[in-house]
């Protein structure tokens with residue numbers, strides 16, 4: 001059946017005009033993501049069999065135990081990106097500082113920077129829950145040479161030229177956008193080919209699923225608490241269904257397809273929010289908007305937030321427009337009331 005569908009390679013060729021400036025480099029970048037995705041997918045799907053589960057002993061900048069798969073995924077995406085003369089720099093959740101990629105040419109004119117979470121949700125690996133890779137792409141701002149953190153990496157999310165995620169779940173899917181809508185490609189592992197399985201993904205305007213870690217409820221801002229109670233109320237089209245996998249890519253992907261809202265508010269444990277602005281919130285927000293949804297920190301559009309440091313956190317609410325608007329009503333009216 002999949003043979004009748006476009007492969008990712010065919011899709012890229014057919015839609016070359018979609019790629020910014022269609023110089024071919026952004027296509028090459030997506031192709032390198034594709035290669036690394038297949039490598040990581042193969043490893044993730046074997047994780048239960050091969051002794052790669054369990055912390056490698058180190059901890060990453062987040063202070064989290066580095067699972068061997070985290071390290072493997074980080075290396076796989078770095079290798080795929082560095083060897084192709086496309087990017088001049090990489091930011092990764094697994095690296096404290098940005099990685100400058102020296103081009104072969106003396107004057108490094110490689111056009112793009114990539115910011116990524118190579119394996120998000122990795123704490124779920126040893127309980128066999130799906131995990132994901134999240135990536136964000138910008139054009140460099142400095143003209144040549146070694147990239148500069150503030151100009152090239154701390155750009156507002158609105159400047160992204162591409163973003164996407166790979167979900168290593170019941171099947172492996174690459175979902176991405178280059179600013180012309182969102183398309184999903186499913187891997188046929190038997191032949192190692194991604195096929196266009198979800199063309200032009202649109203988040204339903206209304207949804208009936210809310211996704212939040214209710215364990216932190218007592219620490220949430222009042223407006224968020226009121227919205228959660230609104231979701232649970234027996235009235236009109238409610239109560240909504242509560243679904244929380246604890247893996248951002250999985251929770252967000254479900255909402256992309258079925259509609260819904262994902263919430264990661266501030267809390268006493270995470271006063272700035274937990275998710276990272278540059279390589280979690282920004283790419284997810286780009287995809288949400290490209291699919292007709294919304295993404296906010298409760299007060300501002302995520303893509304308008306001004307980054308200050310590589311690993312800064314932000315609260316995020318993303319998904320169906322109707323649900324986001326309702327939440328923002330609760331947050332802002334509650335803020336005004338205070």
Ligand code: P6P
Pocket residue numbers: 120121122123213246247248249251274275
């Ligand atoms: P909590 C995974 O660690 C992650 O970054 C996201 O994938 C996920 O949505 C969230 O954190 C889960 O966080 O605090 O609910 O366990």
